Amino acid sequence: MRADVPHGLRRVGRYSLLALVSAVVLFPIWAVLMQAFKSGPDALNHPESLLPTNLTLDTVRAAWTEGELGRALFNSVVVAVVVTICVMLVSLLSAFAFSFLQFPGKGVVFVAFVATMLVPAEVTVVVNRRTVESWGWLNSYQGLIIPSLASTFGMLLLRQMFLQLPKELREAASLDGVGNMRFLWEVAAPLSRPTLGALGLFTFLGTWNAYLWPSQIIKDRDHRTIQIALEGLSGAQINRFNLVTGGLVIASLPIFAMLVVFQRQLVRGLTAGAVKG
Amino acid sequence: MKRRLRDVPGAVAMLLPSMLLLAVWTVYPLVKAFINGTKSCDSTGTRCTDVGWQQYSNVWSSREFQDALAVSLKLALMTVPTGLILGVGLAVLADKHLRGIGFFRTVFSSTVATSVAVASLVWVVLLQPEIGVLSDLFSGWIPSLKNPGLLRDPGTALPAVALSSVWANLGFTFIVVTAGLQSIPRDLYESAYVDGASSWRRFTNVTLPMLTPSLLFIVVVLTTRALQAYGEIALLTQGGPNPEKSTTTIPYLIYGENSLIRNNLGLKSAAAVLLFLVSLVFAVVQYRGFEKRVQYAR
Numbered sequence: 001m002r003a004d005v006p007h008g009l010r011r012v013g014r015y016s017l018l019a020l021v022s023a024v025v026l027f028p029i030w031a032v033l034m035q036a037f038k039s040g041p042d043a044l045n046h047p048e049s050l051l052p053t054n055l056t057l058d059t060v061r062a063a064w065t066e067g068e069l070g071r072a073l074f075n076s077v078v079v080a081v082v083v084t085i086c087v088m089l090v091s092l093l094s095a096f097a098f099s100f101l102q103f104p105g106k107g108v109v110f111v112a113f114v115a116t117m118l119v120p121a122e123v124t125v126v127v128n129r130r131t132v133e134s135w136g137w138l139n140s141y142q143g144l145i146i147p148s149l150a151s152t153f154g155m156l157l158l159r160q161m162f163l164q165l166p167k168e169l170r171e172a173a174s175l176d177g178v179g180n181m182r183f184l185w186e187v188a189a190p191l192s193r194p195t196l197g198a199l200g201l202f203t204f205l206g207t208w209n210a211y212l213w214p215s216q217i218i219k220d221r222d223h224r225t226i227q228i229a230l231e232g233l234s235g236a237q238i239n240r241f242n243l244v245t246g247g248l249v250i251a252s253l254p255i256f257a258m259l260v261v262f263q264r265q266l267v268r269g270l271t272a273g274a275v276k277g
Numbered sequence: 278m279k280r281r282l283r284d285v286p287g288a289v290a291m292l293l294p295s296m297l298l299l300a301v302w303t304v305y306p307l308v309k310a311f312i313n314g315t316k317s318c319d320s321t322g323t324r325c326t327d328v329g330w331q332q333y334s335n336v337w338s339s340r341e342f343q344d345a346l347a348v349s350l351k352l353a354l355m356t357v358p359t360g361l362i363l364g365v366g367l368a369v370l371a372d373k374h375l376r377g378i379g380f381f382r383t384v385f386s387s388t389v390a391t392s393v394a395v396a397s398l399v400w401v402v403l404l405q406p407e408i409g410v411l412s413d414l415f416s417g418w419i420p421s422l423k424n425p426g427l428l429r430d431p432g433t434a435l436p437a438v439a440l441s442s443v444w445a446n447l448g449f450t451f452i453v454v455t456a457g458l459q460s461i462p463r464d465l466y467e468s469a470y471v472d473g474a475s476s477w478r479r480f481t482n483v484t485l486p487m488l489t490p491s492l493l494f495i496v497v498v499l500t501t502r503a504l505q506a507y508g509e510i511a512l513l514t515q516g517g518p519n520p521e522k523s524t525t526t527i528p529y530l531i532y533g534e535n536s537l538i539r540n541n542l543g544l545k546s547a548a549a550v551l552l553f554l555v556s557l558v559f560a561v562v563q564y565r566g567f568e569k570r571v572q573y574a575r
Contacts, residue, residue: 011375018370022384025367028399028444029387031410035402050410090294097291101284109292116303118560122505122528123553126545127306127313150302155295180287209392211508216532227394231512234398241408244398255390266389267452 036245063246072229079144080207087203091154099162139220154199161195198269226251313546320540336547345530353503355439364450389448393508396445431521457491493567527552
């Protein structure tokens with residue numbers, strides 16, 4: 001008999017507990033959804049009603065136009081996609097150098113790379129904002145994108161993957177006269193597809209969700225990301241207060257869809273730091 | 278020797294992009310922040326005079342910094358143990374072979390993709406004193422939900438922020454602990470079971486020790502997130518309620534819209550460097566403290 005398969009009464013108890021805890025965890029999301037699908041006056045007069053009656057898309061539509069969320073979503077997609085692709089490329093290159101190439105000072109350079117992970121963004125933003133300002137990059141895509149590319153996480157993740165590839169693979173390729181770039185592009189990268197997927201998803205989410213950096217360098221409506229646009233909606237007066245719930249729905253939908261599709265990659269990326277010794 | 282040098286041009290070319298990026302956006306700003314911390318600048322930040330390293334000790338011992346440090350540490354104390362216990366609890370609860378368990382796992386991990394802005398605004402909506410859902414439902418038990426509102430009461434503002442971040446981090450802790458649980462070899466449980474260990478004994482003597490790498494990872498990440506809390510403060514409380522500044526964390530002191538030192542590059546940089554050092558000390562202490570107890574499953 002397996003110890004982890006409950007039976008009978010214990011099984012009922014376990015299901016009830018699971019259901020109860022799920023209700024608590026989901027309550028905030030449910031409450032916001034119910035507010036978002038009520039009409040404006042309904043949300044003001046009956047905030048406590050949590051049952052899906054008299055549903056309407058008015059609030060979501062109003063949030064979309066007043067918050068210019070279409071524009072904001074577009075900006076977020078552009079920034080997150082470009083950052084994701086660039087981080088994957090840059091990480092592939094450096095991970096390859098650290099795993100397959102021999103050069104003097106490799107150990108020192110590697111430690112220096114890893115050490116940069118200890119520096120939190122909260123420390124570098126003061127100076128980075130000034131750099132971006134002096135280059136005329138405030139309120140621009142390049143201001144949002146380029147500084148977000150500096151990260152070591154991807155290199156570490158891919159290096160771990162590369163080091164697990166059999167050595168004979170590289171040797172055989174060398175004998176056939178396959179150069180570094182071709183080996184990386186045609187052998188190492190395709191073999192690391194799951195890790196690359198996790199890195200990509202992780203980078204995309206991180207960039208999409210970023211708040212501190214965009215809030216410091218974006219002031220105009222043309223370049224603000226969805227996160228910053230949401231903040232604008234929450235500043236409305238009390239009788240327009242429910243608009244933010246519509247905005248929350250619009251901002252979260254694409255991400256929840258992604259989470260459902262890419263659950264496995266997400267778990268892989270999140271646990272990379274934990275399970276492995 | 279020749280082989281070693283043959284790779285050098287290729288290595289340089291491949292490392293160049295990341296080295297440039299890290300140099301410009303991580304190393305330079307860190308070094309520059311250390312230097313700026315010794316300067317006193319006008320509000321534009323262009324004309325600076327040297328005031329020396331003692332500015333760091335001045336900032337450290339200033340009331341504003343000490344208050345913000347206390348808020349940041351309190352936030353960590355409120356969020357890290359709670360987040361850890363809830364994460365382990367949820368993961369253990371869902372670690373059973375039951376029909377439909379996948380559904381519950383998805384629910385428990387659902388907050389992982391919420392950004393700090395989305396999570397914070399969800400709680401702004403729930404806790405809004407006039408029309409917030411929670412305020413409306415529970416004001417009978419907790420009157421301050423309505424008047425003045427949890428986020429506007431100096432005593433409850435920080436716990437309310439903590440509530441929001443615990444909820445937002447729940448998905449992350451759940452996923453990490455679940456992965457940790459699944460990497461524990463089943464035969465360990467089976468032998469404990471055969472030896473007649475109760476389920477509580479199996480939890481304390483098998484599960485918890487085997488989970489320590491995941492737990493360490495969670496403690497470090499949650500502590501870092503608490504010490505770096507900015508977005509949740511900007512969106513939930515703007516550092517207030519004032520004049521107590523009950524939720525002004527160190528990052529909010531540095532970057533907040535209505536922060537006193539907002540236009541003072543020298544003080545901002547000094548505070549940022551001190552934040553870096555505090556986070557560093559925490560990470561080192563946590564790794565050291567756990568190291569002896571960590572068991573890597575292998």
